[in-house]
Structure formats: structure tokens, C-alpha cells
Amino acid sequence: MSGSSETRRARCGEDFTAVRVPADLARPALAALGPRTGSVLANRTTQTWHFLLPLGSALPGEWPYGVRVMPEGRPIGIPPLTTTDGRDVHWAVPPGRGVTSPAHLHRVLNGPLPPASLTPTPTGPQFPSRAPVRVAASRPCPLTPAQLKVGRLLLTGASDREMAVELGVPVGTVLHQLNRIGRRFGVPTAVRKAAALLAGGYVAPPRVSMLAPEVSPDDLTVLRVLAGLATDDGLPAELQSSDPFLDHVHELRERYGARTDPHLIALAAF
Incomplete structure (x- = not known):
């Protein structure tokens, strides 16, 4: 997919559909998908991975919180094929090994957590520059x-x-x-x-x-x-x-x- 010696820009929706997955979810998903997984990009700095799927094969929908089908035209970095490690963008799975099934990816990402727990909490810090953070009055999820x-x-x-x-x-x-x-x-x-x-x-x-x-x-x-x-x-x-x-x-x-x-x-x- 990239034959140059430098990371280049590619736009989602031209040659592939990209699904962005937080690293904490992407690692177990990759293991669950097995050896037939298609191209996957990883980035330790951003803690995000991109599963590259056949063009038009994945649509926005009931994906877990934090997972996103990238919009058409959004640029992402494509590293050389030999770049398989490092803090910046690299291949977790280089091109040519297989093709990720969107249905399988959707299933393994939705499997570990119940849908209700994936809904973002409506309250949260607003990060004002000079005012203290207001927090939720109740604590529905007690911690040990x-x-x-x-x-x-x-x-x-x-x-x-x-x-x-x-x-x-x-x-x-x-x-x-x-x-x-x-x-x-x-x-x-x-x-x-x-x-x-x-x-x-x-x-x-x-x-x-x-x-x-x-x-x-x-x-x-x-x-x-x-x-x-x-x-x-x-x-x-x-x-x-x-x-x-x-x-x-x-x-x-x-x-x-x-x-x-x-x-x-x-x-x-x-």
C-alpha cells in the first residue's frame, strides 16, 4: 500500500475505509480476529489504531464508544511497509496478509462490554481557564x-x-x-x-x-x-x-x- 521510504498522506474513502479504534480495544480485537486480519495501523503516541477495510464496507452505526468510522477525505498517515514498530504511526499488520471483515470487527469490538456501559457520561469537566471543575453529584459506579x-x-x-x-x-x-x-x-x-x-x-x-x-x-x-x-x-x-x-x-x-x-x-x- 506504501512503497516509498517516507510516511505519506492518504485520504479515507478513496482507496479504503478506516475504522479508528482506541489502543485498549484494538489489541484484544486484533487477537480475537486472528490471522486473517487485514491491514492495521497503530500509533503509540495517539494510542489509536486504524483498521483499513475494503472501500465502503463499514458505515457509522452501533460501534462502541470511542470507535469511529473515519469520514471521507480525512487524511491519515501511511508509513513504509517496513515500518512495523515505533512510537509514531506504523503497521501493526502490514498489507497483504488478509482482509478484515467489517462484520467480524464490529462483533469483537462490541463483545467485551455491554452496550449500556459504552454510552458516554453526559456530565464532565468543562476545563474552564479560570473556574473550578463542577463534578457530578452522584456516583453510580463505586470504585474500590x-x-x-x-x-x-x-x-x-x-x-x-x-x-x-x-x-x-x-x-x-x-x-x-x-x-x-x-x-x-x-x-x-x-x-x-x-x-x-x-x-x-x-x-x-x-x-x-x-x-x-x-x-x-x-x-x-x-x-x-x-x-x-x-x-x-x-x-x-x-x-x-x-x-x-x-x-x-x-x-x-x-x-x-x-x-x-x-x-x-x-x-x-x-
Whole structure:
């Protein structure tokens, strides 16, 4: 699909249909689909994967929360065939191995979580530049003490290994608790878990002594899209492709002094 030595731009809806899947859902889906899976792109920086399906074979519909059939004309990066690892876009499954069935992909993505738990929570942090976050009054999904400890550390930007050391438990235990938090709220990625914890008032954002940086309307939109509180359709046109969006997120992390995206969301909420 790409014979050049550099990542090139391709537009969804011209040669293929792309289904964007959060990494937390994409990895088990890939394992469940088995060896007949078609081309799949992965990106560790954005924590998103793209399953490339035959043109016109997948339509928007009852996909899990966080999964999206990409609109026609939306550009995505296509790396060289030899790029099968790295933090940026690379092939999780290179072209030529098979073709992903849209029906099978839909089934495995909908299988692990009941449909009700995939509905986004209507309340959540609005990330105003000068006002405190208002949280939901009720807590319909109580968390265990272990989950709350992991959640607090997630908001500080701690890595999985750092959490394990801090709590004196194996890394696998930390990952298990993070997965349970995700299932409680029906959210797949670490940054959306952080947003859900803040929205429900389960965990307070970490306090900082620095003055709050200036936040433009575009900054606010980027933060809301990153947290899963808005769709990327609301982004300015120049931020609707992955690289400019990620550059903007990186700039916000530096401005806030955030270690990770969940840390950025917590600091923005504070």
C-alpha cells in the first residue's frame, strides 16, 4: 500500500475505509480476529489504531464508544511497509496478509462490554481557564480503594511501573485495576479514564503552585477532544489531521508541565 521510504498522506474513502479504534480495544480485537486480519495501523503516541477495510464496507452505526468510522477525505498517515514498530504511526499488520471483515470487527469490538456501559457520561469537566471543575453529584459506579489509589496516581502522570513501585504491587495488578476502571465507565484510553474519574468526583486533580496558563478557545477544544468530551469535528480545520493535533497536545503538555495526557487533563481541570 506504501512503497516509498517516507510516511505519506492518504485520504479515507478513496482507496479504503478506516475504522479508528482506541489502543485498549484494538489489541484484544486484533487477537480475537486472528490471522486473517487485514491491514492495521497503530500509533503509540495517539494510542489509536486504524483498521483499513475494503472501500465502503463499514458505515457509522452501533460501534462502541470511542470507535469511529473515519469520514471521507480525512487524511491519515501511511508509513513504509517496513515500518512495523515505533512510537509514531506504523503497521501493526502490514498489507497483504488478509482482509478484515467489517462484520467480524464490529462483533469483537462490541463483545467485551455491554452496550449500556459504552454510552458516554453526559456530565464532565468543562476545563474552564479560570473556574473550578463542577463534578457530578452522584456516583453510580463505586470504585474500590485499590482502584482509587491507581486513579490518583494516573492523574499525576505516573507510569504503570511507577504506580506498581509506589503501591508495592506487580505491574500486572496495576494494569488489571486500570482495565477495571475503564470497564466501569465504558472508556478505553488512559486519558478518558482520567476524565471520567474527574467528572464523577472520585479523584481530585493534583494541586500545583504554578499560575494557570492562558487557554485559547482552540486549546479548550483540543483538551475536550483529548478527554473524549467532544468529537474532533469541532476542531479547527488545521487541527483535524493527527500530526497537527498531536503537536498541539504536545505544546499544551509543555505549557502545563504535564508528564502525560491524563496528567494534562488533570492539570487543566485544576
